[in-house]
Each structure stands twice: as C-alpha cells, then as structure tokens.
Amino acid sequence: MHPNAMNRNGKRRKRKGRVDEAAADDASPSSASFDHHVFPILLAAAQTTRQNSNSCSSAALAARLLRRVLSRSPRMLSPLPDSLVALLPRLLSSSCPSVAALSCEVLGAAALRSMEAGEVLASDSGIASGLARALGSGSQRVTEAACNSIMDLSASSVGRERLAGSPVLPSMLHVFFQVESICEFVDSRTTKHPEKDTQANKISYLIIDTVVLLVSSRKVDKMQSMQQELVRSALSLLYKVWKKVKLLRSSADGNNRKNQLQSREYEISKAIFNLSIELASPACLEPDVVRKSIFGQAESNFENFVLAYWEKSPNLYRRKQNTQNDDPVFAALNSAFNLGTTPDAIIESFIKGLVSCPAIASDELDINSFLHEVHDSLGDAIKYRQDIRVLRTEDPSDQTSRVYAREEHFFDDGTVFLDEEAFAKKCKHAFKKGYSVALRGLEFRSKKVAAIASALADLFGQPSVGANIYFSPPRSQGLARHYDDHCVLVWQLLGCKKWMIWPNPKPLLPRLYEPFDPLDCTLDDNSGRVEVLHEGDMMYIPRGYVHEAHTDVGESQMNAYAGYSLHLTLAIEVEPPFEWEGFAHIALHCWVEKQKLGGSRFDRSRAKEETSLFALVLHVAIRLLSNNDPIFRKACIVAAKLPSSSSCTTAHLKALRSSQRSTFDEILRSLEKNCSFKEALKSIELAVQENNDEPFLWMSWLRHLPQGGDADLRIDFCNILEALEELVEAFSSNPEQALVGFTGFTSRFCRYVVYQDACESFGTLLQMYRTTRNQYMRGMLALHGAHVS
Missing domain, CATH: 2.60.120.650 (Cupin)
Structure with missing residues (x-):
C-alpha cells in the first residue's frame, strides 16, 4: 500500500476526526466557541459552489459538523448563534445535498426547541429564500428535509403566515405539481391501501401537507403577486387531490391512507379557496354582451327598460x-x-x-374573516x-x-x-x-x-x-x-x-x-x-x-x-347600502367628512362634536323616513355600467342619468321637509334606556365609510350604543335647542351636499362589496372544479 494513501485513510483522517469532534463539542457551550471553531469550516463549505475535490472535502466536513450540532449540541439550537443564522441561507442553498438537507434539519430543530425562535427564523427573508432554493434543488432528500423544516417553522400562526408570504410558497407549488408520485396518487382509480408505502408515497404526502398548510395560511391580499399559470397548475392538481381524499374517505379501507395524509378535507378546501381568490376568471362576459342578449341590440333598450319597467311592472x-x-x-x-x-x-x-355554499354576511368585506368564520365547514x-x-x-x-x-x-x-x-x-x-x-x-x-x-x-x-x-x-x-x-x-x-x-x-x-x-x-x-x-x-x-x-x-x-x-x-x-336610502346615508357621510377638513365653523372641538352627533341623528331620521316613503326603498343605479360607445350621449342615456339625479333631489326635499328630530331622538332614547342596539344594527355597514378628524369623535358603528348614549346625554337636557341646531344642520346638508361627491363614494363602496363577492364567487367556483383543466 502506498504510504500516502495509508496516511490519508489512517492516522491523518483519524486526527482530523478528533479535531471535528472537538470543534463540535467546543461549540456546544457558547456561541464564541462556535464562531472560533465551527463557523470557518461551515463558511468555507457555504462559499464553495463547484464540485471538485476540495469542495467535496469541505462539504463532507461541514456535513459532519452539522450532524454533531444536531446530535450533541442541543443547547446551541436555542437560540442559534447569530453567525449560524447569517450563514444558513447559503448552507440551505448548498450544491451538496447533505449540507443543504442537514441545514434544513438544524433550522427545524431550532424551531421546535423554541416557538419564539421559530417565528424569528421564519421571518428572516434570507432563510426563506434559502429554503425556496433548497426546494428547487432537485434532490429528493433535500426536498423532504426542506418540507419538514417548513412544517417545524410553521408551528405558530406567525411562522405560517411569514413563510406563506415569502418565496417559499411559489417554490413549494413548483415542487407540488412536478412530483410524479402525486400525479399517480390522484390518477389512481383504486382505493386499496398498499401493505407498505414506498418512500415516494411518503414524500408525496409530506409535499401535499406542506402546500396545504402554506396556502391555507397565506393572506388573501398576498395572493396577487403569484404567477397566474403557476397558480392554475397547482390549483388543478390540488382539486384532484381533494377529490381523491374525499373518495378515500368514502371507501371501506380509506382510513389508513387518510391517516398518512395529515391534511384534513376542510384544510384542503380552504387551500383551494385561497389559491383561487385572486385568479382571473377565464370566462368573462362584458356587460354590453349580456345587455344585448337580454334587452336587445339597441343601446336604448336597457335605458328604456330602466325608465319604463324597473321596479315598476313586469315585462316579457x-x-x-x-x-x-x-x-x-x-x-x-x-x-x-x-x-x-x-x-x-x-x-x-x-x-x-x-x-355547500355557506352564507357570507351581507356587510362582510373581509374574506379572511369569512374564512375564519366558516373554519371547518368549507367544502362540506x-x-x-x-x-x-x-x-x-x-x-x-x-x-x-x-x-x-x-x-x-x-x-x-x-x-x-x-x-x-x-x-x-x-x-x-x-x-x-x-x-x-x-x-x-x-x-x-x-x-x-x-x-x-x-x-x-x-x-x-x-x-x-x-x-x-x-x-x-x-x-x-x-x-x-x-x-x-x-x-x-x-x-x-x-x-x-x-x-x-x-x-x-x-x-x-x-x-x-x-x-x-x-x-x-x-x-x-x-x-x-x-x-x-x-x-x-x-x-x-x-x-x-x-x-x-x-x-x-x-x-x-x-x-x-x-x-x-x-x-x-x-x-x-x-342590498341596503345601494338603495336610495343607502345613497342618502353615503351623501350625508361625505358632506360631514368634507366639513371637517375646512371652514371656521368646525374649528372648535365643541362644534365638531355637535356635527358628529347631529349627523348620527340625521342617519336615524333618514332610516325612519324610509319606512314610510317609497322612494327611499328603490334601487340606486348611479354606478350602472352603461354603453360606452360613441353614441353614449343619446337622449335615452341622458334621460336615465337625469332620472337618477332627479330622484336624489326629490330625496333631499323629503329630508328637509319630513325628517323628524323628535321621533329620531325618541327611538334613540328608548334604545339607550333598554340597552338594546338591535333596532340600530342596520347601521353596521356604515363602518366601511372612511372617517377622518379626531379619533375620539369618530363613530363606532359596530358598537353604536356608546355613541347613542353620548348623544342622549348631550341633547336631552335642552331638546328645544338641539332641535334648532338639528334643523339648521339638516338644511345646510340638503342645500350644499355635492351629488358627484356622493356618487364617487357610492362607487368606491360598491367596488369594495364587489371585490369581496367576487373573491367568494371565485373560491366557491374552484371548489366546484371550475379551474380543473
């Protein structure tokens, strides 16, 4: 045997092993020891990108150190030394599968030892990018380790949300629809459970569970940055997974398979719903196409319908x-x-x-709140x-x-x-x-x-x-x-x-x-x-x-x-905000907010407070008036998307727009003439006396209108009794003076409110409602297989 070969495989290797062991042991008690003995070796391994003899030797040494960190140095994992945290993004991206996989394991072990540390690590953009690169390495071992690490970092809601909003999710989706064993799982027609699952099957379940966890945890407003084609591909496969899980559930021996896939049906349902919310609809019809199909080709037909029949009489x-x-x-x-x-x-x-399509509250404009509300019933x-x-x-x-x-x-x-x-x-x-x-x-x-x-x-x-x-x-x-x-x-x-x-x-x-x-x-x-x-x-x-x-x-x-x-x-x-009564509430709110921004009349705090209270009384008076005046119940269609061609200035279109403006003018005349301060105040006093806000729950949608000015003068429409109590205290001592002030306030509003301002706010609120309804619609369509290719 050549003496040099004997040295490389004998004493020299043995001595090197002792150095490695000492380095790892020295790293255990303090970060300083880690920085002195272990960090340089891991840094050298992380810096090496080409596969040559030196890089392989460095990677092998780094892998041995990482194994010993995992097995012998539990104290170092809580918390991880800052130098190791700074190095992890590179280690996770290592071209050596052992280094990348072991780095994932170190990351997961640290997260399991401390939830707080896990949240910090999950929030680190460098680590998230490193995990994303690890998922794209093409190595089955690294992919499995990265998925396990993601699951460990997701032990808390903060960790889940951070990773779901990072590059980890797109990389995870790429892995998801590229793994052949997942496609085999969903395409298999059998519900028989094999005696022994292959390693590929186990990794498939892990990948599915990781995708479901991340997608379910991602906030809806973060979905817009995702590539549409990536989402469509993943969504189609995820739907098939969901249907297969439902099929296995109904089969006689499906429980064994289901136990290996940790995700529950409703969790997969939520993931499908979340993933589809911001997906552009492939089947889109312009309003003009539907208008012509229903009302006829002439642009005046719709305007004729609105003017002659809408909410007035049937028409065939x-x-x-x-x-x-x-x-x-x-x-x-x-x-x-x-x-x-x-x-x-x-x-x-x-x-x-x-x-099933669970009901969404009429004034719910946060789809995340809806998803939290339905929780485990989605997809039932x-x-x-x-x-x-x-x-x-x-x-x-x-x-x-x-x-x-x-x-x-x-x-x-x-x-x-x-x-x-x-x-x-x-x-x-x-x-x-x-x-x-x-x-x-x-x-x-x-x-x-x-x-x-x-x-x-x-x-x-x-x-x-x-x-x-x-x-x-x-x-x-x-x-x-x-x-x-x-x-x-x-x-x-x-x-x-x-x-x-x-x-x-x-x-x-x-x-x-x-x-x-x-x-x-x-x-x-x-x-x-x-x-x-x-x-x-x-x-x-x-x-x-x-x-x-x-x-x-x-x-x-x-x-x-x-x-x-x-x-x-x-x-x-x-819906209530989009009747003419709702338009009147919006117009009042716009006018009051505009007054807060200027005019010496509202410079004093007392005047501002009275303005808010008078506005609240007028809101109540408008509601009471709508119980008897038919015009308030009619639909307001100032935001209707009318024909946009060159002939949009036709007499019919002008007549329609003029009709809407005339209706608003009629409402203002009714308000100025018929609003009853005494009746409104009486209903408010009764509610306060009985501590009963039920008669005023209709006001909850007003919370969606923006309020400026002093925070302590803003009305909490979700806790309206507090504002009503303040109102009673302010006005009950001198109701006659309050009546004079209210009459003047109402008169100024009816005279100086700007119709166009109200139309703009009306349109903004409508768009908010439309956004939430469209999100719900897209989510439910996805659960009915609308995006399955």
Whole structure:
C-alpha cells in the first residue's frame, strides 16, 4: 500500500476526526466557541459552489459538523448563534445535498426547541429564500428535509403566515405539481391501501401537507403577486387531490391512507379557496354582451327598460327560435345544462360535484374573516334548503285550495347529502313523482352562469346577482304562490312554463333580508297577468309582485320535451347600502367628512362634536323616513355600467342619468321637509334606556365609510350604543335647542351636499362589496372544479 494513501485513510483522517469532534463539542457551550471553531469550516463549505475535490472535502466536513450540532449540541439550537443564522441561507442553498438537507434539519430543530425562535427564523427573508432554493434543488432528500423544516417553522400562526408570504410558497407549488408520485396518487382509480408505502408515497404526502398548510395560511391580499399559470397548475392538481381524499374517505379501507395524509378535507378546501381568490376568471362576459342578449341590440333598450319597467311592472321579452344559437349567452347556458338530453342527464348536469355554499354576511368585506368564520365547514356536502330544494305544490287545477296551497318537500330540513350518487338517484325519483328540483347559488357552481351574473351586476351597478335553476316535470307546480325581496329575470331554457303575476298593491318595495308579510288570500285569479314562456323567452318580475308558475300549459303548448321545464332566475338583489336610502346615508357621510377638513365653523372641538352627533341623528331620521316613503326603498343605479360607445350621449342615456339625479333631489326635499328630530331622538332614547342596539344594527355597514378628524369623535358603528348614549346625554337636557341646531344642520346638508361627491363614494363602496363577492364567487367556483383543466 502506498504510504500516502495509508496516511490519508489512517492516522491523518483519524486526527482530523478528533479535531471535528472537538470543534463540535467546543461549540456546544457558547456561541464564541462556535464562531472560533465551527463557523470557518461551515463558511468555507457555504462559499464553495463547484464540485471538485476540495469542495467535496469541505462539504463532507461541514456535513459532519452539522450532524454533531444536531446530535450533541442541543443547547446551541436555542437560540442559534447569530453567525449560524447569517450563514444558513447559503448552507440551505448548498450544491451538496447533505449540507443543504442537514441545514434544513438544524433550522427545524431550532424551531421546535423554541416557538419564539421559530417565528424569528421564519421571518428572516434570507432563510426563506434559502429554503425556496433548497426546494428547487432537485434532490429528493433535500426536498423532504426542506418540507419538514417548513412544517417545524410553521408551528405558530406567525411562522405560517411569514413563510406563506415569502418565496417559499411559489417554490413549494413548483415542487407540488412536478412530483410524479402525486400525479399517480390522484390518477389512481383504486382505493386499496398498499401493505407498505414506498418512500415516494411518503414524500408525496409530506409535499401535499406542506402546500396545504402554506396556502391555507397565506393572506388573501398576498395572493396577487403569484404567477397566474403557476397558480392554475397547482390549483388543478390540488382539486384532484381533494377529490381523491374525499373518495378515500368514502371507501371501506380509506382510513389508513387518510391517516398518512395529515391534511384534513376542510384544510384542503380552504387551500383551494385561497389559491383561487385572486385568479382571473377565464370566462368573462362584458356587460354590453349580456345587455344585448337580454334587452336587445339597441343601446336604448336597457335605458328604456330602466325608465319604463324597473321596479315598476313586469315585462316579457320574446325570442325567435332561429336566433337563439347566435346568442353567445344562451349558447353558454345551453352547453352548461346538457339541454336536449334526458331529464336524468339534465339533473346530473347541475347536481354532480356539488358542495355547500355557506352564507357570507351581507356587510362582510373581509374574506379572511369569512374564512375564519366558516373554519371547518368549507367544502362540506350540500344541505337541504340552504343549497337545494326538491318540492311540489298542490295541483293548481284545484281552484278551491289554490291560494292556501302549501309546498311539500321531498327531504327534511337540514338533510346533508354525503353520498352523491344516492342523492342524484333520489332526485330523479322525486322528479318522476312530480317534484321540482331547485338549486340555489348557481353563480358559485357554474363559471358560465357566474360570468353572466357578474356582468349583470355590473350593468345594474349592484354588488352581486344571484342565480337559481328550476327543473320541473310535466303538469306540476314547484314553488307555491309567493313574492320575492329582489327583482328577477326569468330565462326559459327548456320547454314551456305558464306564469301568473299579480300587481303589487303596496307602495313600499320589500327590503332584502326583512321578514315577509303574509300573502293576501283574497287575490283574484282573474286579476293576475298570465304569460306562457317558451324556450329563449325572458320575463322581468319586480320585487314584491306575487307570482306562481306551473308546467300545465295545455296540450297545444306542449313541445318535444313532453312538458318538462327548465328555467334560470337571475336575482338582482338590492342590498341596503345601494338603495336610495343607502345613497342618502353615503351623501350625508361625505358632506360631514368634507366639513371637517375646512371652514371656521368646525374649528372648535365643541362644534365638531355637535356635527358628529347631529349627523348620527340625521342617519336615524333618514332610516325612519324610509319606512314610510317609497322612494327611499328603490334601487340606486348611479354606478350602472352603461354603453360606452360613441353614441353614449343619446337622449335615452341622458334621460336615465337625469332620472337618477332627479330622484336624489326629490330625496333631499323629503329630508328637509319630513325628517323628524323628535321621533329620531325618541327611538334613540328608548334604545339607550333598554340597552338594546338591535333596532340600530342596520347601521353596521356604515363602518366601511372612511372617517377622518379626531379619533375620539369618530363613530363606532359596530358598537353604536356608546355613541347613542353620548348623544342622549348631550341633547336631552335642552331638546328645544338641539332641535334648532338639528334643523339648521339638516338644511345646510340638503342645500350644499355635492351629488358627484356622493356618487364617487357610492362607487368606491360598491367596488369594495364587489371585490369581496367576487373573491367568494371565485373560491366557491374552484371548489366546484371550475379551474380543473
């Protein structure tokens, strides 16, 4: 044996080992020892990028030191020496898999020893970048170590959020959809659990768990920086993972597999929801396209509709059968519901793959709060009445009991449908027995319907438009006679349906979310308007108009579908801030905020305080006035997206805009003449006396309007009783003087408020509502597979 070779493999190596061991042991008691003995070696290894004999030797030595740090120096891990923390980004990026993997392990071990240290390390941008590079190394060992390190650093909510908002997440998504074993997992048709999982399977589960954790922890407003194509690819695969997990759950032996994948179904659901929120919709329709499809090609048609029929009377739009195929909107609906097939196939087209759509609060503008609220129910199976109804009403030919007819439901309230196939089978059976199938929230389940609903919301200047589908068998009636608290556009997609509509005898339009009044049982059947809708026809029904519909249209009206009827209702829901009452509140708020910024009248603190209190009383007075004045209940559509072509200065368009301005002027006259300070103050005093804020919960949406000026003078609309108590204390001692001040305040507001300022604030608030509703819509569409390629 050559003497030099013997030296390299014998004494010299042994002596070097003793030096390494001593260095590691010396590093244990203090950071100074680490800096003196270990740091130079790790630095040399971190600085080496090319694979040569020297770099390999340095990397091997560094790896040995890192192993001994992990095994012999637990005290050094809590906290890590600053010099090691500074070095970790380079060590994590090492071209030597052992060094990179062991660096990940050191990072994870330090996080597990101290949650506070873990949060600091997770917040370090250099370490996050190093982890991102480690994930992209291409080494299975390094990838596994990096994922474990990320999981350890994510032990606290702060750590999770920091990593989720760092370059780690994009790198993790790249790894996620590039791992072949994950694709094999989701594409496998078997639910059999193998006796022994391969290492590749275990790493697949780890990667999935890490992705779910990071995506679920990322704040919605941070998703915008993600590459769209990266998100789409990961989203499609994540949806498939979710469906596979649901399939395994329902299989007899799926529990074993599920136990190895730590992520729960609702956590994967949240990850899908989060990932899709800022994803641009691939199916987008311009408001003009929907406007022409519904109201006709002429730009004046929509303006004519608003001026002549909107919230005033029903109107029917007939379609020629030979023009339907040329209509892109109708064609999209035709393909969405398998029109022209069997009833069973149509039912399957809108029942397959459904999940429940939990309600979002009407004034919730933070999607993160919504996600926190629903927590573990996101992605649940659909619930009866909340999502779907299967019902029928007594035979409409029974004239004696017609006005007292009640709905009969096929399922019990609150029933949850876990078995999709069994549920579809029951729906088909119910349909044959004369029951209609009514599915709610179609804008959250079909991207084609979502595109139509979104464009229609823009057209009418409202936050959202709902969409329900109704499939009825021959000679049947689904919903009993009723009225709605929203306007509807009924679009007949298949077959025929006969409608009866009665005039609204009440001057006040019903408000969204308020209790329904009982129907007047003296309605005369002969006084109702009768219309038979054929395929492609659309009818507008204002809110408050009593109506009923059935498929008994007479033999002469029957078509090839033997009396079946499928229709879509598009519900234009006018939420409280977007009625004219809401516009009045917004106008008042804008005017008061403008006064705070200038004018000597408001320089003194006392004057500012009185201004806030008078504004609060006027808000209450506006609300009380709206309970009796019909104009306040009507929809404000100043933000409607009207045609933008060169002919936008037509007389019809001018008339529409002039009509909106005239309505506001009429509201101002009503405020100045009819606002009652005494009535408003009395209602406030009663609420304070009874410590009951329920009558004033309607004010909660006002919290979304910006408030400037002194912080102690701002009104907390979520804790309104405190402000009301202050108001009573200020005004009750001298109500006559307060009345004089309020009258002058109201008069100045009605005279000097700027209409355009109110329109701008109205538009800003509308956009905030639209943003949240669109986020919810995109998230729910993703849970229904809208982004699966």
